[in-house]
Amino acid sequence: MAELCYNHKVPIIPFGTGTGLEGGVTAVQGGVCFNMTRMDKILNLNTDDFYVTVEPGVTRKSLNSYLRDSGLWFPVDPGADASLCGMAATSASGTNAVRYGTMRDNVINLEVVLSDGRILNTAGKDRNFRKTSAGYNLTSLFVGSEGTLGIITKTSLRLYGVPEAMMSAVCAFPSVQAAVDSTVQILQCGIPIARIEFLDDVMVDACNKYNGLSYHTLPTLFLEFHGTESGVREQVQQTEEITQLNGGSDFTWARDQEERSKLWTARHNAWYAALALRPGCRGYATDVCVPISKLPEIVMKTKKDLLESELTGPIAGHVGDGNFHCIMVLNVDDKDEVSRVKAFTDRLARRALALNGTCTGEHGIGLGKRSLLVEEIGEVGIATMKQIKATLDPQNIMNPGKVI
């Protein structure tokens, strides 16, 4: 099928769950959409070596359901229940990345259909080792390529043992600065925190309303600790010392699975909670990421910019990675508002770039950030990416018009 498209120069757009946020599945030059949802087998679960291979129809939640009795889990968790191959294509991450890394760190091998129909196994067929220095790192080249170099048809993933103990907590702060300062200090102390998520007051309010919760409408951190029973106790103690020095509230605890699940469901529903603030409006999430020491500055400036621009953009972020989202909720029929949102998101991206950051921590470039990518990576970087694209997809049929 891919070969047929190649021979007739017909664009190929792979479709997983359609949960991407940067227009990756739009057919800007027409073509054939390859719907992968029915290729949904889980293959080769290896509980001794901690890996599994999945087809493109398998989502992160369905994999973790499948793993439930194995003592293993896969930690990368974008907001949506995305397909794992799509997550590999996007270089996705989520709330656990501060401890467990992103898709870049957790994909071991890929099966990819190249533009001319040949099948590539990026690390060699059926290979699943912990490290290698054999030739160019093709796996990492395809992770984050957003379908522009080939179609990912199998992904081998690193799995982790379910921690002996897990504990979640919520902590409110008197100011954004205090919450973000706490985050930076927790990381600088080397506490192996599993999740550290920031929600600003507007986001907490939206989450309360959407999920029937009653957290204080203040800048807030959602935290999670993984480890042994005593290891978790120690992490919590160290963390509480830091948050209290920054004026944080006492921790609200979620110890058992049900309470923890309620807390993190609220976090994962942030997108829908934000949309519910203005019924009938549409959402767009920004996605900048900066060195963690620059977080207080950029978050404070961005809050101020939102107020001055009179825009609704509750902030939720994976602040442990220096990554945060403004969930812009806008009336797309209001041209003035649309142009204010556009100007705001451009300013935000350039603010991140000026602080040595990136215009996208985990959503990808897709359609809308191509010019920002040029600013971020520079002329030589873009030229190098274009050379790679041209040699691996000479007809420009693989998801054309995206990334570069």
Next chain:
Amino acid sequence: MAELCYNHKVPIIPFGTGTGLEGGVTAVQGGVCFNMTRMDKILNLNTDDFYVTVEPGVTRKSLNSYLRDSGLWFPVDPGADASLCGMAATSASGTNAVRYGTMRDNVINLEVVLSDGRILNTAGKDRNFRKTSAGYNLTSLFVGSEGTLGIITKTSLRLYGVPEAMMSAVCAFPSVQAAVDSTVQILQCGIPIARIEFLDDVMVDACNKYNGLSYHTLPTLFLEFHGTESGVREQVQQTEEITQLNGGSDFTWARDQEERSKLWTARHNAWYAALALRPGCRGYATDVCVPISKLPEIVMKTKKDLLESELTGPIAGHVGDGNFHCIMVLNVDDKDEVSRVKAFTDRLARRALALNGTCTGEHGIGLGKRSLLVEEIGEVGIATMKQIKATLDPQNIMNPGKVI
């Protein structure tokens, strides 16, 4: 200068410390050797965001000396005091990879001189963030490219806080199987061990003689634990339970810096200790890596093969990654021995490939493993690597004849 070579089609071979093990710096097609040793500045140490940038003349030991008072360190430690840019080019690792990852995991950004003299910053100039999904992962493409795609002239590295507590131990086992089984079980229990190094009886004997030590000449694990005081105590207790169930000896402890340093110096000197077994002979280190569950099988078979082939090849390995080396000590004037070594190393590599492993965990492909790379990665993989090489180095002047 690179541009001049490009215009005259003269090969460029970058030289760091010359400590590579696969002939990476040999000028098989003549050309100009770029000696990088005097470009030895350490730039942009950032203790808030845990990164540093180094020029090609900076070695891993000189960086760690420089970092001594900062509370930070860089953990990747191949046996030699290699240059960090050379380590990036080789995708090197060492004894700490089981906890801290390899160069692939710890390089944030590279400055690379391309074949036509243009300068590429793989993640964009001066960018040092913890995650990104902005375009193709050029950093990972150049890590492990062994000088064949460009000359690495700056490397930005992720740093780590020096752990509050560190403890090292030595544990002897009645059999290779028992030592390797212990390793697999320690990892499967999720103990965040910092180092777990295997030495077979021949290697222990060589280390004793070379370093004036007196460890039992038995299959042995060298272990190291990093964490908080109580965290380390807990890791040690869990690990000792496992080793004792496998018949391991009581731990011999190295608690203070001096004792630990003596132990790990002995481990890092394994190469020289092996050579001292047969004065006047030369050494060659094999470098296979397999999924950890396959380690007992491959190590046992390899020991048997060494005996049957009547070869000297003490084994030392980063078994926590599934990676081990036979340090072949051979009389290069004895043609029969040379051919037996060649046949043995080929059998070993193919044994690893048959167990879904790799022919090189951390030494690279260089000159000698190019045909093994084809077997490992397959025809389509090699073709893809060749396409990338041809497009980024159209004149084939960057370290020609290596990798592919």
